[in-house]
Amino acid sequence: MSGEGSVAVSLAGRIGGFALDVAFTAPARGITALFGPSGCGKTTILRCMAGLTRLGGSVRVGAETWQDDAAGVFVPPHRRAVGYVFQEASLFSHLSVRRNLLYGWRRAGRAASEARLAPDDVVDLLGLAPLMDRTTEALSGGERQRVAVGRALLAAPRLLLMDEPMSALDRMSKEDILPYIESLPSRLKLPIVYVSHDIAEVSRLADRAVLMGRGSVVAEGALDVLLERLDLGPAAGRFEAGTILTATVAGHDAGYHLTLLDLAGQRIVIPRAPVPVGETVRLRIRARDVALTLGPPQGISIRNVLGGTVIQLVEEPGTAYAEVLVDVGGGRLRARLTRLAVAELGLRTGMKVHALMKSVAFESRSLASGR
Ligand SMILES: Nc1ncnc2c1ncn2[C@@H]1O[C@H](COP(=O)(O)OP(=O)(O)OP(=O)(O)O)[C@@H](O)[C@H]1O
Numbered sequence: 001m002s003g004e005g006s007v008a009v010s011l012a013g014r015i016g017g018f019a020l021d022v023a024f025t026a027p028a029r030g031i032t033a034l035f036g037p038s039g040c041g042k043t044t045i046l047r048c049m050a051g052l053t054r055l056g057g058s059v060r061v062g063a064e065t066w067q068d069d070a071a072g073v074f075v076p077p078h079r080r081a082v083g084y085v086f087q088e089a090s091l092f093s094h095l096s097v098r099r100n101l102l103y104g105w106r107r108a109g110r111a112a113s114e115a116r117l118a119p120d121d122v123v124d125l126l127g128l129a130p131l132m133d134r135t136t137e138a139l140s141g142g143e144r145q146r147v148a149v150g151r152a153l154l155a156a157p158r159l160l161l162m163d164e165p166m167s168a169l170d171r172m173s174k175e176d177i178l179p180y181i182e183s184l185p186s187r188l189k190l191p192i193v194y195v196s197h198d199i200a201e202v203s204r205l206a207d208r209a210v211l212m213g214r215g216s217v218v219a220e221g222a223l224d225v226l227l228e229r230l231d232l233g234p235a236a237g238r239f240e241a242g243t244i245l246t247a248t249v250a251g252h253d254a255g256y257h258l259t260l261l262d263l264a265g266q267r268i269v270i271p272r273a274p275v276p277v278g279e280t281v282r283l284r285i286r287a288r289d290v291a292l293t294l295g296p297p298q299g300i301s302i303r304n305v306l307g308g309t310v311i312q313l314v315e316e317p318g319t320a321y322a323e324v325l326v327d328v329g330g331g332r333l334r335a336r337l338t339r340l341a342v343a344e345l346g347l348r349t350g351m352k353v354h355a356l357m358k359s360v361a362f363e364s365r366s367l368a369s370g371r
Contacts, residue, residue, distance in 0.1 A: 005062040013055030024210040033202040036212030042195040051077035083152030083160040089144040091136040105154040142173030199237035230314040242286035245331040264330025287334035289358040304357040
């Protein structure tokens with residue numbers, strides 16, 4: 001991928017006994033997830049992009065070359081306009097939120113990029129106004145991370161790196177910060193590379209992903225397309241594997257506290273979501289929450305049943321399981337079934353089936369409608 005502001009990374013080398021050899025790109029805007037199991041090299045890649053660790057290769061951000069071994073270029077970390085948010089925010093605990101933010105602002109100095117945000121905009125973007133005069137030691141984990149993101153943004157970065165910024169947070173703090181992270185792509189004209197080993201988090205935030213195995217890239221591309229690839233196996237999320245559907249809000253049922261969604265003429269119901277009629281939402285449906293029937297099911301409690309066609313079927317040798325990809329018009333579902341079920345139903349590609357969704361997770365307003 002080339003283009004104004006986009007990122008291109010190619011790195012190879014060893015750290016101790018660990019060998020890394022990766023190449024990937026990230027677009028100029030939006031969140032690109034770097035997804036993979038613990039120890040696969042995600043943090044090492046971010047550190048190389050920031051110039052904190054040095055392996056061989058190249059790192060380009062827009063028109064700038066931060067590293068190019070072939071040309072003898074290696075820009076030191078303090079000269080790279082990068083915002084880096086870590087698992088745990090390292091703020092100055094004795095200073096107020098305002099002073100912490102201004103530290104980032106001053107550090108940017110005159111080398112500010114044209115995409116620089118004013119302090120007021122950052123405060124607004126991250127909902128920091130009520131916190132400004134508090135010292136950071138009195139903040140919750142989620143609030144601390146919001147301040148850390150704010151400080152990183154005020155340093156006028158051309159690239160924002162986020163290394164599992166929610167992994168140290170409890171559930172409530174995660175819920176607190178998620179909407180703010182979600183809103184970043186629509187407000188910031190810069191690439192965001194977001195490290196995570198949680199596919200649910202990635203599905204909610206990213207529109208593009210780089211899937212990693214140990215020290216290497218397994219696949220990269222649009223997240224919804226990657227999630228539909230049955231050949232990627234554990235790299236696409238192991239037991240949390242699933243796909244993303246984008247559906248339109250058709251109405252709300254106040255009595256039952258439900259939201260009714262339309263997916264290319266088919267109906268999905270979810271617990272009431274605060275999204276107006278006509279807007280689109282993003283849903284994640286796990287493969288293990290999908291069952292298939294050959295005829296329309298009757299007398300069952302599951303409300304979400306979509307008609308579709310089997311388009312791919314992969315049996316996992318040496319296990320009890322198979323995965324089936326079903327086109328439901330307007331989207332695709334993965335179903336994780338036993339191989340026995342596949343055999344007894346006589347499932348094969350081209351067959352008409354009904355997909356029963358035991359659980360439908362509302363992820364977020366669709367990124368498409370929010371941008
Ligand atoms: N300075 C170092 N010296 C030796 N080995 C290192 C060093 N830094 C990282 N490693 C090793 O490199 C591998 C990749 O580590 P890295 O932290 O990049 O993985 P990760 O995908 O970010 O993992 P996690 O999700 O657990 O943070 C690991 O096996 C780690 O032990």
